[in-house]
Amino acid sequence: MNDLPLADLDAFAAVARERSFRTAARKRGVSASALSEALRRLEAKLGVRLLNRTTRSVTPTEAGKRLLERLTPALGEIAGALDQVASERDSPAGTLRLNVPTIVARVILPPLVGRFMKAHPAITLEVTAEDGFIDVLAAGFDAGVRYEERVEKDMIAIPLGPRVQRYITAAAPDYLARRGEPQHPRDLLEHATVRHRFQNGVMLPWEFGEGDATIIIAPPSTVLANTIELEISAAVDGLGVIRTFEEFLKPEIEAGRLITVLDAWETSFPGPFLYYAGRRHLPAPLRAFVDFLKSEQRQAGR
Template sequence: MNVLRLDGFDAFVAIVRCGGFRAAAVERGVSSSALSQTINSLEEALGIRLLNRTTRSVSPTEAGQRLLDRLAPALADIRLAIAEVDELRDTPTGTLRINAPAPAVDHLLCPLVFDFMEIYRAVKIEIISDAAVIDIVEQGFDAGVRFGKQLAQDMIAVPLGPSLRYAIVASPDYLERRGTPETPHELVDHDCIRRRFPGGTLVTWRFTDGSEELDVTPEGRLTLNSAHNELQAALAGKGVAHVLDDYAKPHIESGLLVELLVGWRPSLPSWFLYYPNRRLPSAAMRAFLDYMKSYKWDATG
């Protein structure tokens, strides 16, 4: 048998996890052709084909799947061993990969990470903006950001930033044409700009005036899956939008949007950054967690 290289096994796992050579190449910062050559060398050394390749998909062969079942936990142990050695470094190094929804990236992670990187110059950070609920361990992330209720039980969760506030907004032009709702019940007479999660469900708008709680499934002609696009639609006068206060505030202050139903705002939890409790955090991850806990969030605006 020819010489086997550990990076070849790691590349094989990455290709299967990412669903193809191109996505795995982007994740690893190499070319697809280089990754293909790595797998060709691995298959030649093993003397067996590991991947079924078509123009549209890549999947493991029976031999590849058996190898994958053994490799995944073995590589996790190797990463753990490296993390333990990494503890002895004076300066944290390495790469942190974080998966988070776009609003958390826009208003919390980016300001936090930009400042963190000024202090820890040997640490590289990759942030993937994604609203879908994923297995961060399986997908190769060090941490994820979600609401607390979406977290798996085997995760450690740390509050990320202040509590959230949603604003119900519409443009002055829209309100002049359609009138201003005084209670959530009146939203049935309006075009609401709806948002659909990656899993297919529609976002429910929650309200409370302190004595009454009300959940509204909005009705409207326009459905989107991006907070940025919801805001864009509201600014264009296409309806009533339900967006995070961080997105809406500048436009409310400028008069381009009007905030509605202010007395019905519910209190919401913060975002949570979470990471596996069964994995020893690397020195870089521990430095990031410590920095996050002491970060002055008011400075982000």
């Protein structure tokens, strides 16, 4: 099996990750039929089906899943080695694929992206925003961004963005006029709230801290959503108390449409980290981004 074409293996990995011939073909700049032919050659050579194809879906078989799991890091090593050679000749080029939380995609990453892309115009950046925790390598990403408690221990992590962030609690002036201002987190059990529910259905309780004291509650909610825009709109309309990242609420607070409450119980925590596998040959775009972030931290005196 040593004569398996690397291009066919790479084509399989692309289709298996995207679960779509068309999407994989569009991202690679080739035709879907070319990828389909590569898959046929590979499956014929191996004598096993790697992908189940129907008119509506493409899903890896068990054999395909096992091959993809082993193949993804190996292809990454090859791409990294080639990119490193290319970067010694020219400026870094290629695609950098990041998986980040929505707060990072909307608030923290945009100013960094502008400076990074201007410094490295030959790099293409692909960002996927989601709040669930995934295996970034198996999913085909070069790196992920998460908060400290969700970074796997075997990954390399470097700071990205502000080193301290806060959760704050707020409500509309007319809501507070009608229902009164909560003086303690437990008072929220008698209030209406606007809460966030993740796409997987999980709805985290609210955690408050004051000194060494920690209080965790699950207040009743009048609005549940997985989009922050709707949640903020509901809070501004006086439908309940909201608790989320300070960056999301700051514009509404500065405009007077929301008022902070329970200020003594705001929660501070470390800012996000870029994390990636500690392999020897990083892809040139990822290496450039890592070096960029380290430079940003040095300039900020962190």
